[in-house]
Amino acid sequence: MAGAICPKCGEMTLWQKPFGKECSRCGYRVYRSINSGKGGKGSRCPLCGKYTFFDGRCSSCGAHE
Numbered sequence: 001m002a003g004a005i006c007p008k009c010g011e012m013t014l015w016q017k018p019f020g021k022e023c024s025r026c027g028y029r030v031y032r033s034i035n036s037g038k039g040g041k042g043s044r045c046p047l048c049g050k051y052t053f054f055d056g057r058c059s060s061c062g063a064h065e
């Protein structure tokens with residue numbers, strides 16, 4: 001099982017974390033920019049159940065109205 005490609009070190013060691021993604025090799029972090037930086041929680045997504053539903057689209061699973 002391989003992670004996503006890290007933009008910093010180029011290895012496939014970028015893993016999904018609760019806050020976004022983190023490279024286990026170099027420590028590079030990508031923070032999830034939910035709600036376009038507006039802050040706060042989104043609406044509850046009817047599909048995945050996460051509070052990441054913004055402007056009619058879920059940033060977690062991609063569902064949209």
Ligand SMILES: [Zn+2]
Nearest residue numbers: 006009023026
């Ligand atoms: Zn890295």
Ligand SMILES: [Zn+2]
Nearest residue numbers: 045048058061
């Ligand atoms: Zn969703």
